[in-house]
Amino acid sequence: MFEFAQASQFFTSFGLSDLSFLAEAAGRTLLISVVSISIGTVLGCIFGWLLSVSRWAGAATLGLFLDAFRSIPLIIQLILFFNFFPIIGFPLNPFAAGTFVLVLYTSALVAAVARGGIEAVPVTTRRAGRSLGLTYWQDMRYIVWPIGLRAVLPAWAGVALGVLKDSALVSVLGYVELLRASQILITRTQEPFVILTVVGLFYFALSFPISRATARLERRWQQ
Template sequence: MSTATSTVQIFGDLRPQDMLYLGEAALRTLHISAISITAGTLFGIVFGWFMAAGNRFVQFCVNSVLDVFRSVPLLIQLILFDSFIAIAGYPMEAFWSGTIVLSVYTSALVASVARGGIEAVPQSLRRASRSLGMTYWQDMRYVVWPVGIRAVFASWLGIALSVIKDSALVSVLGYVELLRASQILIGRTAETFTILGIAGLFYFALSFPLSKAGEYIEKRWQRS
């Protein structure tokens, strides 16, 4: 009498469809990063202006609030915010929870950069613009921002690149971005090195164009 033996395959093989799955996850990473960087930059500029131009009370209040977001780890902010809105009875999709927290976190970082840009403009240059008859807002538009942006552009670029990588933390909320998709595939295939290597290439593909665009802009400014 012969005994039939069979093997049970616990892990599956890496398939071409899995590459498409990672590609879609990379687009979701790009989506949430682009929204967060854009919104965070706009609000950060406003907060930075308050910190540079407001009275001492306004500066203290804005800086104190933003210090909380700069100091508390992003992972804790994500979990606390998502838990709080759920307890309050207003649960959100993981995408929106992650976008809100990531945008606020980005704005807290950009605010310091924006304030530095405003304060980097020499007072003598600002007094000269006002002596020419410019209003405060004309001075901000034609003098402060053009000069200030050049002074802090590299710092802003570093923040933007960091946000792309920090977006991986949104996976704790269940949002299937690039890192979460990689974890799912690793759990199915056990191809840890291969999948993380591919995920790293996707992150590089998302960050490299932004980095090169920043270098190109800086070189243009140096020649002008």
Template sequence: MQFQLSYSSLQWSDIPFVLTGIWHTLLLSVLATFFGTLIGILVGWLRENSVAARVGLGPFVNVTRSIPLIIQFILVNSFFAMAGFAMSPLLIGVIVLSVYMGMLTSELVRSGLQSIRPQLKKAGRSLGLSYWQELFHVSAPLAFRSLFPGWIGTVIGLTKDTALVSVVGYVELLRASQILINRSNEALLVLAGTGLFYFVICYPISRYSQRLEKVMQHD
């Protein structure tokens, strides 16, 4: 007996499903970027100013950066499941991507702070600035200029990495595309549209960051 797979063509009614996948991708990207940046600033500052934090957090940073994201999603999801905590795929995605983004950002923050000449810090303190005043008005702006290009690259990479969250059941754009491909067998058309979306999101960010970087260099 022979079995024949049945496919149905793409329909206008598929648009809301695709738009939902796009919304999920954008939501996950924004949340992970926001929380990941906050984590990265804190961890980077701590590792630059505390030997204990440098020693204690160093292994965690290295492990998080080294293990493939897809494995991290599976491990974190399995851990919470075994612990008896039912967590939504969105929350799992936000946690893993935020921590991953945070560890990458922390290295950018640490290297940015290290790039500042000690003479500039001493000059600020000699003018009567407190540590926090010198940090916010001297060190932080200078560090931001040096780490900004790397941070933008991290954000763009994070946006594309949201596609991996489908491994824990989150239906973002790529997972929605896979579902449509399985139903319609229109792989080329669907994937071309998916790739175009990622391009439309990531390319303007890259171009705008380049313009902003030039403005900061001339200030």
């Protein structure tokens, strides 16, 4: 009994202030995800376009590079780059290093999606556009973009959701996002089940609306 009374002073239970701590951490999860996904998507679209236009040597080089990001666990990529930057005399903080890796990771995944989108547009449609006098970029903007986007938006949303969830791994570098915050709270309160459930709800609240919205959009476009 005595031991318990002492222990209860060390381990305070989960309270309302902890919830706001978690909410703040959820904000950081959202921040790193949104930054990585937006930059990664732009980069990925460029890579995807390069893959679709380049001859085999270029496609092979870029493809191999991007393929590595898809075939190596993200956690290893994070540890590698986090330890690589100090080697070249340019140490980065966890947020910057995490964002850097997540951007490359996202762009590798988006590149495959973007390439698929470009190739989903029939060549004949594009030729027809060009014959009507559209320039290459007009053809890209007014023909390839709208048709390709519809074909691959669900796949892109899948990538974005994946990155949102995978951003949890940045906790390994010490960036206090949602999952890292839960570890801190668990150490203090010794209530892993409650806290992991709450954190799960936070992730669910971030991810579920997006997955539902894309499912609905996909259904509407199919009609």
